[in-house]
Structure formats: C-alpha cells, structure tokens
Amino acid sequence: QLPTVAIVGRPNVGKSTLFNRLVGKKLALVDDRPGVTRDRREGDANLLGLEFRIIDTAGFETDDPQTLPGRMRAQTQAAVREADVALFMIDARAGVTPLDEEVALWLRGEDTPVILVANKAEGKAAEPGVYESFGLGLGDPVPLSAEHGEGVVDLFDALRPHV
Numbered sequence: 001q002l003p004t005v006a007i008v009g010r011p012n013v014g015k016s017t018l019f020n021r022l023v024g025k026k027l028a029l030v031d032d033r034p035g036v037t038r039d040r041r042e043g044d045a046n047l048l049g050l051e052f053r054i055i056d057t058a059g060f061e062t063d064d065p066q067t068l069p070g071r072m073r074a075q076t077q078a079a080v081r082e083a084d085v086a087l088f089m090i091d092a093r094a095g096v097t098p099l100d101e102e103v104a105l106w107l108r109g110e111d112t113p114v115i116l117v118a119n120k121a122e123g124k125a126a127e128p129g130v131y132e133s134f135g136l137g138l139g140d141p142v143p144l145s146a147e148h149g150e151g152v153v154d155l156f157d158a159l160r161p162h163v
C-alpha cells in the first residue's frame with residue numbers, strides 16, 4: 001500500500017499537468033477551461049525515485065450538495081482527508097485569489113499535512129504571486145513549473161518526510 005498524495009486547488013492552476021508529469025502518462029485531461037477534471041483520478045507516481053499514489057481532484061467552487069460542483073467539492077475534501085499529505089496548488093502568475101483563500105482556510109482546519117505549491121513559477125511574472133502566497137498561512141511555498149518541470153527537486157524535498 002503506497003502512501004497517498006492529493007493535489008487540491010481551484011480550477012486551472014495546473015493540478016492535472018502535475019498529475020500527468022508524476023504519473024508519466026496523460027491520464028488526466030489538461031485544459032485551460034476551468035473545471036475540466038470532472039472526477040477524481042488516481043495513478044502511481046514516481047518523483048525522482050519517490051513512489052506514492054497520487055490523486056488529481058476537481059471542484060471547490062461551491063459546497064451546495066445539490067449541484068455537480070458541490071458534489072465535486074465533497075469528493076475533493078474526502079480525498080484530502082484520506083491522503084497522507086495534500087499538495088495545495090495556486091497559480092503564481094494569477095496571484096492569490098479569494099477562492100485560494102477559501103481553500104486555504106479549510107485546509108488549515110484539517111489534520112492532513114499540507115504542502116503549498118506555487119505553480120506556473122517559470123520566469124519573473126510569477127515572483128509577486130509566490131511572495132503573496134506566504135500569506136496563506138500554510139508555510140513556505142514550493143515554486144514549481146509543472147509544465148516545464150522546474151522545481152521538482154524542491155517538491156521532492158517537501159514530500160519526502162510525508163511519503
């Protein structure tokens with residue numbers, strides 16, 4: 001039984017891109033339209049030799065259980081609760097949004113350890129967003145570029161104590 005890592009964050013930050021990179025196959029649909037990952041996807045990940053089960057989650061817009069986004073959010077919360085560690089991903093180019101703050105508030109109240117990942121961190125355009133994310137109260141962000149494969153060693157160092 002491999003340890004489990006859940007990737008969580010608002011739509012379009014790059015969760016599925018990281019999932020695909022770690023699993024090494026295109027199991028998750030990457031799309032720049034928000035909310036394209038409709039259900040949770042799992043795969044066996046390998047990060048520089050570190051092996052774990054990874055879950056790509058979707059949905060955090062509403063907690064109304066009568067709606068599809070509400071059910072997606074409930075599924076995301078269940079995945080985080082079952083996981084050994086959560087990767088909370090923000091888009092460093094977009095900066096911290098109200099929805100990021102909402103997810104962070106929820107994560108701070110959960111027992112699952114959280115690693116804050118500031119994605120899309122390639123280049124200088126991401127620097128203000130990386131800096132801003134210190135304010136989420138989830139520790140130091142790991143700057144990452146899931147698309148370009150930058151920051152992978154720092155992600156390894158952050159994950160290793162948990163998996």
Ligand code: GDP
Pocket residue numbers: 010011012013014015016017018029030031032034035036037119120121122144145146147148
């Ligand atoms: P999700 O909704 O969080 O699963 O996000 P996706 O993985 O579907 O990615 C959303 C968009 O962000 C896609 O157009 C990706 O190509 C893009 N993206 C993902 N990672 C990066 C990154 O590291 N840098 C940049 N610039 N774009 C990225």
Ligand code: MG
Pocket residue numbers: 015016017028029030036037057058
């Ligand atoms: Mg996705």
